[in-house]
Amino acid sequence: MDNKRLEWIYKTMLTIRNFEDKALSLFESNQLRGSVHLCTGQEAVAATVCSHLRDEDYITSTHRGHGHCIAKGAEPDLAMAELMGKSTGYCLGRGGSMHIADVTKGNLGANAIVAAGLPIASGAALSAKLRGTDQIAVAFFGDGAANEGAFHEALNLAAVWKLPIIFVCENNQFGISTHVDVSTSVKDIAVRAKAYDIPGEVVDGNDVFDIDKAVKKAVARAKAGKGPSLIECKTYRWYGHWTGDPQVYRSKEDVEIWKQKCPIKRLEEYLREHKILTEKEMEKMHSDASSQIDAAAEFALSSPDPDPATVLENVYFEN
Amino acid sequence: MSTKKYAVAIRDVLQQEMQRDERVFVMGEDIAEQGGIFGCTRGLMEEFGKERVRNTPISEAGFIGAGVGASLTGMRPVIELMYMDFTYVAMDQILNQAAKIRYMYGGKATLPLVIRGQQGIGRGNAGTHSQSVEAFFTHIPGLKVAMPATPADAAGLLRTAIRDNNPIMFFEHKALYAVSGEVPDDPDFSIPFGKAAIMREGADVTVIATSLMVSRALEAAEKLSGEGIDVEVIDPRTILPMDMDTFVGSVKKTGRALVVHEAHRTMGIGAEIAAELTEKAFVYLDAPVARLGAKACTLPFSLVLENAVVPGVDDIVEGVRKICYR
Ligand SMILES: Cc1ncc(C[n+]2csc(CCOP(=O)(O)OP(=O)(O)O)c2C)c(N)n1
Numbered sequence: 001m002d003n004k005r006l007e008w009i010y011k012t013m014l015t016i017r018n019f020e021d022k023a024l025s026l027f028e029s030n031q032l033r034g035s036v037h038l039c040t041g042q043e044a045v046a047a048t049v050c051s052h053l054r055d056e057d058y059i060t061s062t063h064r065g066h067g068h069c070i071a072k073g074a075e076p077d078l079a080m081a082e083l084m085g086k087s088t089g090y091c092l093g094r095g096g097s098m099h100i101a102d103v104t105k106g107n108l109g110a111n112a113i114v115a116a117g118l119p120i121a122s123g124a125a126l127s128a129k130l131r132g133t134d135q136i137a138v139a140f141f142g143d144g145a146a147n148e149g150a151f152h153e154a155l156n157l158a159a160v161w162k163l164p165i166i167f168v169c170e171n172n173q174f175g176i177s178t179h180v181d182v183s184t185s186v187k188d189i190a191v192r193a194k195a196y197d198i199p200g201e202v203v204d205g206n207d208v209f210d211i212d213k214a215v216k217k218a219v220a221r222a223k224a225g226k227g228p229s230l231i232e233c234k235t236y237r238w239y240g241h242w243t244g245d246p247q248v249y250r251s252k253e254d255v256e257i258w259k260q261k262c263p264i265k266r267l268e269e270y271l272r273e274h275k276i277l278t279e280k281e282m283e284k285m286h287s288d289a290s291s292q293i294d295a296a297a298e299f300a301l302s303s304p305d306p307d308p309a310t311v312l313e314n315v316y317f318e319n
Numbered sequence: 320m321s322t323k324k325y326a327v328a329i330r331d332v333l334q335q336e337m338q339r340d341e342r343v344f345v346m347g348e349d350i351a352e353q354g355g356i357f358g359c360t361r362g363l364m365e366e367f368g369k370e371r372v373r374n375t376p377i378s379e380a381g382f383i384g385a386g387v388g389a390s391l392t393g394m395r396p397v398i399e400l401m402y403m404d405f406t407y408v409a410m411d412q413i414l415n416q417a418a419k420i421r422y423m424y425g426g427k428a429t430l431p432l433v434i435r436g437q438q439g440i441g442r443g444n445a446g447t448h449s450q451s452v453e454a455f456f457t458h459i460p461g462l463k464v465a466m467p468a469t470p471a472d473a474a475g476l477l478r479t480a481i482r483d484n485n486p487i488m489f490f491e492h493k494a495l496y497a498v499s500g501e502v503p504d505d506p507d508f509s510i511p512f513g514k515a516a517i518m519r520e521g522a523d524v525t526v527i528a529t530s531l532m533v534s535r536a537l538e539a540a541e542k543l544s545g546e547g548i549d550v551e552v553i554d555p556r557t558i559l560p561m562d563m564d565t566f567v568g569s570v571k572k573t574g575r576a577l578v579v580h581e582a583h584r585t586m587g588i589g590a591e592i593a594a595e596l597t598e599k600a601f602v603y604l605d606a607p608v609a610r611l612g613a614k615a616c617t618l619p620f621s622l623v624l625e626n627a628v629v630p631g632v633d634d635i636v637e638g639v640r641k642i643c644y645r
Contacts, residue, residue, distance in 0.1 A: 034443030034620060085443070085621030096445040096620030112447045113408070114377050147376035148408070175377050177353035183376040249352055306619075308627035315616050 001212055003276050005051050009208055010271065010282075012047040013264050014289035016067040019076055022293045023066065023083055023097075027243045031301065032084050035112070036097050037064040041206075041238035044263035045170050046071040048211040049138055052219050058106045058124040058137040060117030063098045064170075064237070065110030068140050073105040076296035086303035093306040094314075114175075115141060115148035118167065122154045125163035125222075136164040136222045144175025146189045155228065159196040164222035166215065169232045170205060176241045177249040190232035198228050205233025206263040209270075236261070321504055326496040328470040329359045329435075332477045333397065335506045337367055340395065343481060346373035346382055347399030347436075355399055357437060357496050383409040383434065387417050390432040390486070397481060400436035403490055404450050417486040418461030432486040435477070439531055439581055440629050441494030445620035451530070451582035451613070456488045457559045457591075463512055464559040466490040468533040470500035472556055475510030482509070492530045513560035517569070521551035524639050525569040527592060528579040529555060532630065536579055539635035548643055558588050566592065567600045574605035575642045581629050584612030606642040611635065 020040045026032040039046070042064075050071035053059065061068035069079055074090065082089030083097045090100050101109035108124060111117040121139035128135035145151055146169060158165050169189050173180055186192060193200025199221070204210040211233055218229035236258035240247045271277045277285075323331070337343045344367075345360055351374040354361030364372040375382040379400065386396040400406060406413055413434065421428050440449050456462050463485055467473040473491065480487040502508075518533060519540055528536035533554045540550035551569050555561055570576050576596055578589035589610035596608050611630040619625055630638075 033622065034445065035448070082620075085619075085623070091620075093621035093624060094446070094617070094619045096443065098447075099445060099620070112445065113405075144377040147378045147381075149378070149380050150408075175348075176356065177349045178374050178376075182374060305623040306621050308623055311619065311624050311627045312614060312616050 001209065006208075006271065006276060009047045009051050010267055010277070011285055011289070012050070012071050013043040013267065014285055015076060015292065016043045016046065016070050017264060018289045018293040019066055019070060019079070019296070022080070022297050024239070024243060026084070026297060034096050035063065036083065036243050037241065038239045038243065039064050039067040039237065041258060041262070042170055042172060042235045043067055044208050044211060044267070045168065045205050045233045045235060046140070048208050049140075049166075049168055049215050052215050053106070053136070053138065055105050056133070056135050058108055058121065058135065060108045060121040060124075060137070060139050061110040062117060062141055062145070063110065063112050063114070064142065065098065065100060065140070069100045069102070069107055069110060072102070072107045074100060074102055074107065076293055077299040080296040080300040081303050084300045084303070085305070086300055087306040088299070088303040115145035115150040117141060118145070118150050118154035119157070121165055122158045122163055125158065125165035126161060128164055129161070134223055136166065136219060138166045138168055140168050140170065142175065143169060143171040143173065143180045143184065143189060144178070146192065147183055155192070155196045155198070155230065158228040159198045162225060162227035164225070165228045166218040166222060167228060167230045169230065170235055171232055172235050172237045174237070174241070174249065179249070188232060190230055193230040198230060200230040200232070202232045202234065205235030206261045206266060208263065208267050320501045322499055323470055323502050324496065325470045325473050325491070325498050325500070326358050328474040328502045329477055329491065330361055330363070332474050332481070333360060334363060334366065336478065336481045337363065337371065339506070342393060342395040343397060344371040344373065344394060345397045345399060346375050346386070348375055348377060348401050350374060350399050356401060357493065360399065379405050379408040380412055384412040384416065386432050386434070387412055387420070387430065390430045391420070391428055395431045395481065397433040397435060400434060402448050403436045403438040403452055404448055406434070406452060406455075413456070413462070414459045418459045422461060429484050430486045431484045433480045433489055434487070435489035435491065437491040437493040437496065439492045439494060440618065440625055441531075443620060443622060446617040449618040449625070451580065453488070453490050453558060454582050454587050457588060462486050462488050462559065463557065464488045464490070465512065465557045466530045467556060468495065468530050468554050470498065471502045472510060472516065474502045475508055476512070476556060478507075478509040479512055483512070490530065494531050510556065512557040513562050514556065515562035515565040516554045516556055517551065517565070518554050519550065519552040521549040521573070523549040523573055523575065524643060525551045525553060525566065525573045525576040526579060526635065526639065527553045527555060527566055527576060529558065530581060532579045532581055535630065535632050536635055538632045539639065542632070542636050543639055546645070548639060548645070550639060561592070563595050563599065566596060570596055570600045571603045574603055577609045577611065577635070577638050577642060579611045579630055579635055579638070582612055583615060584610055585615050587612045606644070609638055609642050611638050
């Protein structure tokens, strides 16, 4: 991987980490409400996958979507404002954390309905194919989503129509409190690719390089008109399912073990070892990310609430 | 009588009915160890085991369909949907299968099935997790629809639902789970479907309100009594069947009616009630039957906007004044 891409991935992961930390602290101080699902610990997937995408490529995301949105080019201040339901947010305060979208940057939306993004991403890939462009689509989803009908229908459609799409499963082992072992018929969700006669690959979701290899192949396949791929990234979420989750379903020790596998630390070790970035440069990137997110929070906090008089706007396109 | 929270009242009835009838079992997402994300099945797995308190994959069409199949073949499933908004993922199984099978099979099949869960505003869950979706299930014949507003009604109606031999949609409200109230201890305590509750007697105006709107209507009634308007508040408790007789009886006395629901006003149950009252009590009416419901937009995330969309106490006060020509 070239150093430029690596640096971009690193920077993006730092932005996501800081964004999530800030969202958590705002939630805990009652300045932010609603369902907030943090992706802390899973940053490598969003950053590495999106490092292969251009603005014109598409993604669909999930309820745990802040990372995907940021990696696909969302401005942290507009995203944070949306988390706070402010009029300056991406969705003018209508959508909240689970619906951040920026169609102009190819982000077709986070989605609060589990697995709903997969068919939509297939549709974007179909559209690219019909329009004859070389755009591709990526559907991010969790392990739990792989048990919805929408997952299976989307994979089959994409396979039979040879659509330029990559299905990226972030297997963080739990759907809320339910472990994949008790909800899912296969150990590796990637195995399900076989049923649709498409490539399926398991990668270490906390390892930028492992993810990168698989995504490269999948992008090439999509652009060559050969159809979809399924990539399963094994990872772990550090925090509860949502902020405030008592987490009775897992031990503190397990969480600690996974924190040791921090994707950011692992990348830093590589950057250090290969002298790609100096300690000083990394420190600077940390503090830049942190001040960028502080400013985003400031922006969001000082933004006005939406005007109730506008509540009926945008139900329909006004011809 | 015991004082308990709405969520606990539900839990206790599930427990008692599972003790009473081995055919009753519960399934849903995160209902076993976790006890449901709102605690409505807490402790049940410990008592009844994982076969009868069954965690499902995130496969709503799959496990609701499985509920239909199990109920057709001798079991009495009670399915928890984490959010009733997710019925949309399983609409075919509910509206085309559960609702129709008995009729289409010439009455030769029986489906004792309860689909229960919470809905509504109050937690900043935005457009796909804050809706009030009950009206969809009243349009297709074959289902019964309950929406309790108090812990006692939750208990009494849920017991009736579990013992009923029809598919039942049971709508709880997320903002009511923590509300406490008196619930009878009798393990057979039940409330029949189709019997409204008069929550407050009054002579001047009838307000018919459902679910979370009942407490708002009662608050509005208090305020209005200060202005000399005596409001009668009625909670239908089940919207299918609907206790029109009680509404008509009340309107004969008051001559005015306002229907309040959290679901969208457009094509909502308020329209049905208004039409029925017009047919059955026309000569008693001193004003057109009025309706309040959510505005015709997706439930917005922002609290300020959410409050602007769903009827509040002041909207009800204003609505009553209007039909009293004040
Ligand atoms: C159709 C649907 N069913 C259930 C839910 C409730 N829910 C939200 S997130 C979630 C767990 C999802 O697990 P997974 O797909 O593995 O993603 P993760 O939360 O682990 O990132 C559930 C059950 C939902 N939002 N939509």
